[in-house]
Amino acid sequence: MALHLETPLLESRPLSQASGRAIWLKMDALQPPGSFKIRGIGAACEHHARSGKRRFISSSGGNAGIAVAYAGRRLSIPVSVFVPETTTERAKSLIRQEGAEVFVHGTSWQEANERALEAVDVETAFIHPFDDPILWTGHATIIDEVVKAAVPFDAVVLSVGGGGLLSGVAEGLARNGLQDIPLIAAETEGAASLAASVKAGRRVELPAITSIATSLGARKVCQRAFDITQTLPVDCVVVDDRAAVNACTRFLDDHRVVVEPACGAALAVAYAHADRLARFERILIVVCGGATASLAQLQAWQAS
Structure with a gap:
């Protein structure tokens, strides 16, 4: 479903x-x-879960991270979301509310995204917030x-x-x-x-x-x-x-x-x-x- x-x-x-x-x-x-966001991100997370990935990593200023965290909880797959320093406490709390880890890095989404990519390994799927077919x-x-x-x-x-x-x-x-x-x-x-x-x-x-x-x-x-x-x-x-x-x-x-x-x-x-x-x-x-x-x-x- x-x-x-x-x-x-x-x-x-x-x-x-x-x-x-x-x-x-x-x-x-x-x-x-x-x-x-959950429409596309949910589809991506389901795709990677079927492919055997055991962790999701994403970068986000808010909504994409919340969607990945929600999808991970529903699929019983752990999630880490990298956010920039500009991300609000409310956004971070909503990501954590879904059971995901939040890492704060850099002053912009670009910097948080670079750090997120460094954390990806063979068992991890990177979930891009917007640039993915x-x-x-x-x-x-x-x-x-x-x-x-x-x-x-x-x-x-x-x-x-x-x-x-x-x-x-x-x-x-x-x-x-x-x-x-x-x-x-x-x-x-x-x-x-x-x-x-x-x-x-x-x-x-x-x-x-x-x-x-x-x-x-x-x-x-x-x-x-x-x-x-x-x-x-x-x-x-x-x-x-x-x-x-x-x-x-x-x-x-x-x-x-x-x-x-x-x-x-x-x-x-x-x-x-x-x-x-x-x-x-x-x-x-x-x-x-x-x-x-x-x-x-x-x-x-x-x-x-």
């Missing part, structure tokens, strides 16, 4: 009214570890479920960090014959590595992540995500941190679910940048979730 759940698909009256368009929400914030195939099930529900849509709005979700959604569209449907890729200022790459015509690396949406904190997107922007209809939208946080608080009022600013970036497209949706009629928003933001943290960000 898959480690992820088939999540609800909801028509959002509040978001539809805010944007003047019919908005449907794929509620992956309701996955057991709190985000869409097995992950993309797992994330593609989001689109499979929407198609199975027979809900038509003419655009998909999603948040982009390292590009794993974008790569998975594009694969899901392609395998359902929907590859011509435009993707609206939302990022926050200070974490917009995809938008910077599209503008430059090549993958570029940000000097640092300065957004509070640290879950979007890959300084360079994966090659697959960039390639998708060169061959498929992808529209990059960059919102500021305040718009992302405001979207989270409005979404909490509207749908009674707490999500991170990384997810708020996608919601902000409908709440605050509806002009970017004007040419569409029925829009699917992937509510990717995120377990590391609390109500108190959202309120603190709003007050700052």
Whole structure:
């Protein structure tokens, strides 16, 4: 049995009214570890378990680590997650709550990732947080479920960090014959590595992540995500941190679910940048979730 759940698909009256368009929400914030990550990471962990691996190692700023830890607990395989110093105490506690070890190393995900790779041996599987074809195939099930529900849509709005979700959604569209449907890729200022790459015509690396949406904190997107922007209809939208946080608080009022600013970036497209949706009629928003933001943290960000 898959480690992820088939999540609800909801028509959002509040978001539809805010944007003047019919908005449907794929509620992956309701996955057991709190985000869409378990779809692909669960598939990868099951694959490596079948191959006889006896330990999982991952690197993460939060949600991917929580997903690996959850998968390891369900599969009875020990997990070690390497996180940077910027990772919140809440994220570390959620990883430990699933029974995994947490190692803190470096000031960025890149440094934590390098240390994680050094710890891999022949009995260990390294679970990348976003750059792995097995992950993309797992994330593609989001689109499979929407198609199975027979809900038509003419655009998909999603948040982009390292590009794993974008790569998975594009694969899901392609395998359902929907590859011509435009993707609206939302990022926050200070974490917009995809938008910077599209503008430059090549993958570029940000000097640092300065957004509070640290879950979007890959300084360079994966090659697959960039390639998708060169061959498929992808529209990059960059919102500021305040718009992302405001979207989270409005979404909490509207749908009674707490999500991170990384997810708020996608919601902000409908709440605050509806002009970017004007040419569409029925829009699917992937509510990717995120377990590391609390109500108190959202309120603190709003007050700052």
